[in-house]
Amino acid sequence: xxxxxxxxxxxxxxxxxxxxxxxxxxxxxxxxxxxxxxxxxxxxxxxxxxxxxxxxxxxxxxxxxxxxxxxxxxxxxxxxxxxxxxxxxxxxxxxxxxxxxxxxxxxxxxxxxxxxxxxxxxxxxxxxxxxxxxxxxxxxxxxxxxxxxxxxxxxxxxxxxxxxxxxxxxxxxxxxxxxxxxxxxxxxxxxxxxxxxxxxxxxxxxxxxxxxxxxxxxxxxxxxxxxxxxxxxxxxxxxxxxxxxxxxxxxxxxxxxxxxxxxxxxxxxxxxxxxxxxxxxxxxxxxxxxxxxxxxxxxxxxxxxxxxxxxxxxxxxxxxxxxxxxxxxxxxxxxxxxxxxxxxxxx
Amino acid sequence: xxxxxxxxxxxxxxxxxxxxxxxxxxxxxxxxxxxxxxxxxxxxxxxxxxxxxxxxxxxxxxxxxxxxxxxxxxxxxxxxxxxxxxxxxxxxxxxxxxxxxxxxxxxxxxxxxxxxxxxxxxxxxxxxxxxxxxxxxxxxxxxxxxxxxxxxxxxxxxxxxxxxxxxxxxxxxxxxxxxxxxxxxxxxxxxxxxxxxxxxxxxxxxxxxxxxxxxxxxxxxxxxxxxxxxxxxxxxxxxxxxxxxxxxxxxxxxxxxxxxxxxxxxxxxxxxxxxxxxxxxxxxxxxxxxxxxxxxxxxxxxxxxxxxxxxxxxxxxxxxxxxxxxxxxxxxxxxxxxxxxxxxxxx
Numbered sequence: 001x002x003x004x005x006x007x008x009x010x011x012x013x014x015x016x017x018x019x020x021x022x023x024x025x026x027x028x029x030x031x032x033x034x035x036x037x038x039x040x041x042x043x044x045x046x047x048x049x050x051x052x053x054x055x056x057x058x059x060x061x062x063x064x065x066x067x068x069x070x071x072x073x074x075x076x077x078x079x080x081x082x083x084x085x086x087x088x089x090x091x092x093x094x095x096x097x098x099x100x101x102x103x104x105x106x107x108x109x110x111x112x113x114x115x116x117x118x119x120x121x122x123x124x125x126x127x128x129x130x131x132x133x134x135x136x137x138x139x140x141x142x143x144x145x146x147x148x149x150x151x152x153x154x155x156x157x158x159x160x161x162x163x164x165x166x167x168x169x170x171x172x173x174x175x176x177x178x179x180x181x182x183x184x185x186x187x188x189x190x191x192x193x194x195x196x197x198x199x200x201x202x203x204x205x206x207x208x209x210x211x212x213x214x215x216x217x218x219x220x221x222x223x224x225x226x227x228x229x230x231x232x233x234x235x236x237x238x239x240x241x242x243x244x245x246x247x248x249x250x251x252x253x254x255x256x257x258x259x260x261x262x263x264x265x266x267x268x269x270x271x272x273x274x275x276x277x278x279x280x281x282x283x284x285x286x287x288x289x290x291x292x293x294x295x296x297x298x299x300x301x302x303x304x305x306x307x308x309x310x311x312x313x314x315x316x317x318x319x320x321x322x323x324x325x326x327x328x329x330x331x332x333x334x335x336x337x338x339x340x341x342x343x344x345x346x347x
Numbered sequence: 348x349x350x351x352x353x354x355x356x357x358x359x360x361x362x363x364x365x366x367x368x369x370x371x372x373x374x375x376x377x378x379x380x381x382x383x384x385x386x387x388x389x390x391x392x393x394x395x396x397x398x399x400x401x402x403x404x405x406x407x408x409x410x411x412x413x414x415x416x417x418x419x420x421x422x423x424x425x426x427x428x429x430x431x432x433x434x435x436x437x438x439x440x441x442x443x444x445x446x447x448x449x450x451x452x453x454x455x456x457x458x459x460x461x462x463x464x465x466x467x468x469x470x471x472x473x474x475x476x477x478x479x480x481x482x483x484x485x486x487x488x489x490x491x492x493x494x495x496x497x498x499x500x501x502x503x504x505x506x507x508x509x510x511x512x513x514x515x516x517x518x519x520x521x522x523x524x525x526x527x528x529x530x531x532x533x534x535x536x537x538x539x540x541x542x543x544x545x546x547x548x549x550x551x552x553x554x555x556x557x558x559x560x561x562x563x564x565x566x567x568x569x570x571x572x573x574x575x576x577x578x579x580x581x582x583x584x585x586x587x588x589x590x591x592x593x594x595x596x597x598x599x600x601x602x603x604x605x606x607x608x609x610x611x612x613x614x615x616x617x618x619x620x621x622x623x624x625x626x627x628x629x630x631x632x633x634x635x636x637x638x639x640x641x642x643x644x645x646x647x648x649x650x651x652x653x654x655x656x657x658x659x660x661x662x663x664x665x666x667x668x669x670x671x672x673x674x675x676x677x678x679x680x681x682x683x684x685x686x687x688x689x690x691x692x693x694x
Binding site: 055058072235239240254255256257260268269270271272274275276277278279280281282283284285286287288291 | 402405419582586587601602603604607615616617618619621622623624625626627628629630631632633634635637638
């Protein structure tokens with residue numbers, strides 16, 4: 001093990017929306033902190049696994065030319081980026097945490113060791129098997145899929161749900177949750193390999209949006225009774241085509257917008273079909289997992305997922321990368337759609 | 348009174364999205380129906396007032412080149428168009444209706460006399476004063492404003508609501524309902540005269556979107572605490588700018604899309620700012636009044652409106668045109684934003 005505290009530092013905002021590994025630098029100039037470094041209340045954590053997530057793309061995009069109070073957050077240049085991660089407490093000056101405790105943080109720095117405050121940490125049950133499951137099958141992406149499919153989607157058996165990026169971290173869970181509730185599931189993905197995987201998860205029909213030709217015709221064929229729930233992870237053209245095929249009282253889950261996160265504002269393809277859904281009384285619900293942590297919904301999620309995992313009804317494909325040195329490429333792969341399953345960096 | 352049954356007939360779909368009065372013809376070739384014309388169960392109604400409504404624009408637009416089952420409805424060519432209207436029963440072969448009854452229909456043909464079935468008619472209370480109030484202050488537009496502001500908006504005193512087309516039929520009611528609930532109200536309109544009128548209804552700030560320059564800056568100034576509810580009647584650029592200024596947990600009411608109804612699909616300015624609202628957990632709710640008729644919500648609406656009217660807290664500006672001959676121009680004026688208040692044709 002290195003004697004320095006390896007960090008993934010943001011070197012420059014992605015020019016022209018292209019997030020190459022060169023946007024980052026691996027920095028080994030800092031020593032590993034020790035308990036003498038800790039202030040009262042602080043906790044030293046050895047980081048073990050990091051969640052690589054689509055919303056980070058926005059944080060690495062060039063800031064707007066005219067920033068406002070409401071401008072979206074950007075990572076500061078020259079500092080370690082951060083996200084969802086898990087680790088083990090190695091030293092603590094906080095009564096709520098002791099060495100050996102397993103913890104999760106929503107603001108875990110991408111470095112070997114991190115000093116964190118109490119409000120940045122959630123203690124995980126000691127009984128758990130793999131710590132990395134908390135950025136995997138029980139992690140944010142799966143919770144997001146639950147919130148979108150169950151809480152916002154309000155699914156009824158026999159309805160049709162369409163899920164974009166259905167082989168992704170969120171999508172694969174949404175497919176299986178919906179199948180477990182008795183829905184007809186239409187998946188969407190951009191490669192034959194992914195399409196096959198989505199079929200193996202139980203989807204009733206899968207569209208390869210890159211090869212299907214006329215997208216609208218493909219949706220009509222895959223969802224002949226119309227769409228009752230559309231779970232959107234991509235935005236853009238696919239969202240617009242889905243809107244045209246919604247049933248009255250349909251629910252649209254706005255969960256992500258992979259197709260636009262990296263694009264310059266002027267190049268984003270706008271959504272034109274909102275007017276057509278007004279008389280259908282559609283509800284569009286934006287989903288963000290963070291405020292739901294610690295609520296009854298998280299308890300329900302963990303119960304349903306544990307049950308489905310035990311029954312063998314929940315596969316969760318992980319695309320695991322080893323070492324912080326692999327992190328810049330992992331981010332670039334995610335943003336280019338080259339991952340296959342939930343991307344995790346094991347530190 | 349003419350001895351023929353004057354009708355407003357659709358002659359052609361609006362070419363290039365421009366709805367001129369020439370799209371229609373006034374037809375006087377049909378005789379007035381009499382009770383001998385009625386079949387069992389039918390009712391003959393003398394039409395007294397017709398509601399001129401934005402959603403009719405879509406029904407007059409050219410059908411899509413590749414129609415599908417889910418293509419939006421279009422009025423058939425060569426027939427009388429129809430919409431919301433009120434009238435008086437003059438003959439009936441239906442036990443539920445008698446001569447002299449006041450009735451409302453959601454599918455009232457734009458003609459002097461109409462034969463309608465039971466499922467197309469709602470009997471109005473005999474006690475009512477002006478029949479045309481049922482296409483006015485107690486009509487669809489006001490009910491839509493109630494559904495958007497109260498049911499979908501879920502307003503809390505002290506919050507900020509922004510309302511586009513705030514001098515329109517729906518907007519003017521939304522402004523006053525929101526003020527009565529203690530909200531900060533930001534109105535939007537496209538002329539100084541309308542801006543002044545919206546101010547006279549109690550709005551705290553009004554934006555003239557045609558003269559304000561940078562729309563985003565104008566919104567930031569008018570809603571310094573951000574927007575909690577955005578009541579959208581116009582779509583397009585204004586909707587997109589509103590999305591940028593929403594607070595977390597904001598509600599967007601998708602009620603109309605005046606700015607796009609007449610436009611060719613290829614010329615519609617797409618909405619690009621949906622990705623920015625995902626982490627804010629915004630809800631977008633499409634509102635359509637029809638399915639809410641007869642529910643508790645309609646009862647609540649009529650109670651609240653009656654009270655506000657009696658208290659002098661609800662002005663309802665009507666733009667009244669006289670005679671079916673004025674109907675083609677009334678429609679063209681509505682679609683060009685040249686009306687001022689709720690457009691009604693008195694037959």
